[in-house]
Amino acid sequence: MYRTPKDFMEYVKANNPGQPEFHQAVDEVITSVWPVIENNPKYQSANILERIVEPERSIIFKVTWANDKGEVNVNRGYRIQMNSAIGPYKGGLRFHPSVNLGVLKFLAFEQVFKNSLTTLPLGGAKGGSDFDPKGKSEGEIMRFCHNFMLELSRHIGPNTDVPAGDIGVGAREVGYMFGIYKKLQNQFTGVLTGKGLNWGGSLIRPEATGYGVTYFAQEMLKTRNEDFNGKTVTISGSGNVAQYAVQKVTELGGKVVTLSDSDGTIYDSEGIDCAKLTYVMDLKNKRRGRIKEYTNEYKNAEYLEGKRPWGIECQVALPCATQNELSGEDAKTLISNGCYCVSEGANMPTEPEGVQVFLKNEVLYGQGKAANAGGVATSGLEMTQNSMRLSWTRQEVDTRLHEIMRSIHQTCVRYGKEGQYVNYVKGANIGGFVKVADAMIEQGVV
Numbered sequence: 001m002y003r004t005p006k007d008f009m010e011y012v013k014a015n016n017p018g019q020p021e022f023h024q025a026v027d028e029v030i031t032s033v034w035p036v037i038e039n040n041p042k043y044q045s046a047n048i049l050e051r052i053v054e055p056e057r058s059i060i061f062k063v064t065w066a067n068d069k070g071e072v073n074v075n076r077g078y079r080i081q082m083n084s085a086i087g088p089y090k091g092g093l094r095f096h097p098s099v100n101l102g103v104l105k106f107l108a109f110e111q112v113f114k115n116s117l118t119t120l121p122l123g124g125a126k127g128g129s130d131f132d133p134k135g136k137s138e139g140e141i142m143r144f145c146h147n148f149m150l151e152l153s154r155h156i157g158p159n160t161d162v163p164a165g166d167i168g169v170g171a172r173e174v175g176y177m178f179g180i181y182k183k184l185q186n187q188f189t190g191v192l193t194g195k196g197l198n199w200g201g202s203l204i205r206p207e208a209t210g211y212g213v214t215y216f217a218q219e220m221l222k223t224r225n226e227d228f229n230g231k232t233v234t235i236s237g238s239g240n241v242a243q244y245a246v247q248k249v250t251e252l253g254g255k256v257v258t259l260s261d262s263d264g265t266i267y268d269s270e271g272i273d274c275a276k277l278t279y280v281m282d283l284k285n286k287r288r289g290r291i292k293e294y295t296n297e298y299k300n301a302e303y304l305e306g307k308r309p310w311g312i313e314c315q316v317a318l319p320c321a322t323q324n325e326l327s328g329e330d331a332k333t334l335i336s337n338g339c340y341c342v343s344e345g346a347n348m349p350t351e352p353e354g355v356q357v358f359l360k361n362e363v364l365y366g367q368g369k370a371a372n373a374g375g376v377a378t379s380g381l382e383m384t385q386n387s388m389r390l391s392w393t394r395q396e397v398d399t400r401l402h403e404i405m406r407s408i409h410q411t412c413v414r415y416g417k418e419g420q421y422v423n424y425v426k427g428a429n430i431g432g433f434v435k436v437a438d439a440m441i442e443q444g445v446v
Contacts, residue, residue, distance in 0.1 A: 001037075001044045005030050012053055019102030021323060025109050025348060026053050028355070032429035046445070048437045052112075055105065057081040061151040063129060065144045068137055077148050079127035079155055079163075082108035085439035087121035088159055090376060092166030094128035095173065104128060106323075110347055111376070113432030114369040117408045120380035125161055127152070133168050134288070145176035153181050158189045158386075164379050165194040167322075170240070171206075190386030193379035197391075202382035204397040205375075209345060210244025211398070212374015212405050213318055213366075217343035218252065219409035220364040221316075223422065228316070229253035234309040234339075236260045237321035238284050238291045241345045241372070245318050246277050258309035260321060261291045265309045268294075268301040313337040320345030328353030335361050344368040355425060362421045370408050370428035377404045 002008040005027070012026050030049070037043050059079040066072055078101065081089045091111040094104070104126045112124030129148060133141055156163060165174050174194045181191055188200075195201035204211070214228075221227055231254045235242050238259040246256045255271035259280060268276070279297055283289045295303045310317065310330040317339050319326050323346065331354035334342070341364040344350065348368055350358070358365040378401055385391055392400075408428075415434075416427020 002049070005034050008049060011050070016102070016105070019105060021106035021348070022102045022109065024352065025106040028348075028352070028425070029109075029113065029429045029433065032426045033433045036430055036434065042441060043437055046437075046441050048440060051440065052083065052433075052437065053109065055080050055082045055108065056084060057155075058101070058105075059127075059152075059155055060101070063131070063144065063148050063151070065140070065147045067140050075129050075131040075144070077127070077129045077151060078104050079152060079161070080104045080108040080125060081155070081161060082124045082126070083112045083436060083440075084123035085436050085443060086116060087123045089125035089156075089161035090115055090122040090164070090379065091125040091127070092164045093169045093173075093177075094126070094166040095131045095133050095168030096128070097130055097132045099128045099130045103323075107347055110369050112436060113429065114373045115376055115380075116432040116435045117370055117411055117428060118373050118377040118380060118404055119407050120377065120404075122376065122380055125163070126166075127163060128166065128169070131168075133173070138172075141173065142176045145173050146180045149177045149180045150184070152177075153184050156181075156191055158191050158383075162190065162379070162383060163192055164376070167239075170194075171196060190383050193382045195382070200382075200386050202378060202385055202397055203392065203394040204401060205378050205382055206240060207244040207247070208378035208401060209241045209372050209375035210246075210320070211248045212377065212401060213241070213320065213343050213345040213371045214245050214248040214252065215374065215402050215405040216366045216371040216409060217316060217318065217341055217364075219406060220341055220343065220366055220422075220424070223364070223413075227252065231255070231315045232257055232313065233316045233318060234258045234312050234314040235318045235320055235345075236265075236309050236325060236349075237319075237346065238280060239320075241375075242318075242320040243277065243281055243284070245320055245345055246272055246280075247274075249316075249318075250274065250277070254316065257314070258312055259291055259294070260309055263290055263292060264303055264305040265307050266291050266294045266301050266303055267309070267312055268298060270300060310334050311337070314339050316341045316343070318343050318345050319349035321349065322346055323348045324351050326350040326354050328357050330354060331357035335363065340364060342366065343371040345372050347372065359423060359425065364422075364424075366412075366424050367428055369432060370412050370424060373408055374401055374405055377401060
């Protein structure tokens with residue numbers, strides 16, 4: 001048994017050099033669960049700590065593909081199969097230049113506990129490539145996806161590992177990968193989620209993460225006898241998660257005033273209503289434009305170049321862009337501007353200093369592994385529909401998603417209650433950990 005979390009983190013850093021995102025993710029979980037480890041000798045004797053931070057399998061492979069000029073390109077592909085104690089591996093594929101082993105290990109580690117919280121029997125994994133779909137033709141993207149799946153297909157299956165989309169991997173990419181997998185295996189199986197509705201996809205899947213992060217915020221607000229009605233909300237990002245968070249917040253009576261991308265933030269004090277959201281969806285999903293173009297269409301809006309939304313006054317903030325986008329200073333600014341509810345739509349978007357600021361000031365802070373679990377939860381529902389060879393209605397899926405997010409909130413309250421305040425970080429980490437650790441012990445040393 002390591003004497004302190006710091007001692008254990010020294011071991012993790014020595015074994016995983018040059019992987020700061022992974023170190024950050026492990027440190028957060030270990031800090032929360034340390035008292036549970038100390039008070040339960042069974043976790044110590046089974047050496048759960050060392051076992052749970054080590055991937056069951058790390059797959060790295062070469063992906064070669066030809067561009068439209070016939071030039072051969074080489075990218076690196078990955079699949080980190082982190083933990084399968086409670087079910088087949090489940091987690092997204094990310095195509096982005098920032099993808100590397102450390103980033104994917106962080107995402108896979110987070111996915112283990114996120115999937116545990118959903119109540120569904122799903123293990124945790126993550127994968128992807130440093131391939132960048134931006135600026136590529138349809139043919140180039142298809143050829144890359146086909147060659148990526150030529151190798152990945154050896155390691156996945158409906159009862160082994162079921163990938164989904166993530167940054168850079170949407171319905172188009174999932175379609176290309178599913179098509180070649182089906183041809184290679186000569187089977188039509190639910191090996192990928194996020195599929196098209198005509199061939200095994202689920203209603204609400206594109207909306208799920210954005211809806212889920214909003215439902216989780218709604219549950220947190222209820223603990224103070226409040227709701228979204230009349231609230232001003234800032235959202236970062238402008239992709240799938242952010243778009244559907246805007247839609248659900250608006251439906252629940254809130255007013256979203258910001259969206260962003262890597263270049264800057266738009267601020268619309270009148271609110272981003274349904275018509276404006278339709279414009280954003282066309283801009284980002286079809287034309288692949290930059291969020292700055294919003295101000296060309298809506299002259300009242302401001303564009304804050306190079307800035308994130310956290311300086312805008314609000315009561316609720318939903319970080320939906322990427323990891324480490326909200327610093328300690330940003331957290332202080334949000335609080336001074338009236339924010340008291342933060343629900344994370346991205347994976348680990350708040351830096352450790354920001355997390356501490358939120359907890360110290362007793363902000364309703366729903367961290368990503370709990371708050372943004374709606375996406376993987378609905379992927380699990382898609383797997384269920386595939387297994388049963390049926391399709392649920394939009395209302396059925398949305399109702400099940402809402403219930404899962406309520407259940408996750410209840411788990412966080414159960415394990416994170418500290419007097420009148422709920423520490424959602426502690427609640428999510430302990431709630432997710434205990435289920436996985438117990439399953440590992442029950443299955444022996446394997």
